[in-house]
Amino acid sequence: MKTQSFSHAQDLELALALADAADLITSARYQALDLVVTTKPDNTPVTDADRATEMAIREILAVKRPDDGLAGEEFGTNAEGKSRYWVIDPIDGTKNFMRGVPTWSTLIALIEDGEVVVGVASSPALSRRWYAAKGLGSFVIFAGGTPKKNSVSRVAAIEDASITYSDFVGWNEKRAAFTSLMDSCWRSRGMGDFWSHMLVAEGAVDIAVEPKLALWDVAAIDIIVREAGGRFTSVSGENGPHHGSGLSTNGKLHDKVVKLLNGN
Known part of the structure; x- marks a missing residue:
């Protein structure tokens, strides 16, 4: 049986529907x-909300995209040999979620x-949703309002x-290099x-950096930043979300930041 193909616009529409389902939970x-x-x-916390959210997303994808693979933080990966697979972090910022700090989100990506x-x-909890698709731009919605196009500084x-x-x-x-970079910046x-x-x-800040991340922490971030005109790599400067760390910049600063973080 021939596998059905979908446009990036169709996949984005589904990803937004998955986010709607996640937000309810x-x-x-x-x-x-x-x-x-x-x-x-691995000694990290997980809540019943993490598990329920990922399971809900998995159930929808099993119906809407049965041929696609899936990599999720809570229930493992079924993406081997798949050219298309979804990457799910049901709650990025679980520790914040647990403590009532509103800085957490559901991250959904398609590779x-x-x-x-x-x-x-x-x-x-922040009344915000960011989204992007290849060639279609990057946007943010605040409090259910009109989408606003993202653009880096x-x-x-x-x-x-x-x-x-x-x-x-x-x-x-790399801690000394990281501290030196912060000291060199206008604001941290x-x-x-x-x-x-x-x-x-x-475009509200110019550099965001984290030294240790999993694929589900950064996959969605990658394209949202790139479609806004920025760059996303590992701390070492490797393109894409597959290298265990994350560096987002407005593009103009990227090579300089990579050099500073790596002792050059």
Whole structure:
């Protein structure tokens, strides 16, 4: 049987519908007094909302895109040998979600032949949703309003740049270079997680960097930043979300930041 093909616009429409389904679950469980929190084998926390959200997305994809693979944070990966697969982080920022900090989101991405072609970051507690598809641009919606096109900043000098990050964990041998980069920038703030990168896409900050990330942490971020005119690589400068870290910039600053972080 011939596999059905879909346009990027159709896949984006589905990704937005998946985000709608996710928001219903995460919003209902956010700040719930009976939220169930357990610890995974890697010693990171997971809530009943994480699991319920990913399962809901998996069930929809099983009907809407049965031939596609799927990589999810909570229930594993079924993407081997697949040219198309979805990447799901049901709640990026679980620790924030647990503590009632509103900086968390559901991240949904589609990868085709190794390249991210669709991405959605939905953050109902912030009343924001960012999304992008290859060749279709990058947008943000605030409080259900009219989509606004994302566009990165034009800042070209490190000393004029605003940088945001999560924390100092995971930098190891690059910690001194990271600290030096922050000291060189005009402004630094620890926004953290997905939000740092979305602010780069919006042009509100110029650099967002995290030293240790999984594929589901960065796949959606990758295309939202790139379609806004920015660049997304690993900290070492490797293109794409497959290299275990994340660096988003407005593009003009990217090579300079990579050099500074890697001791050049």
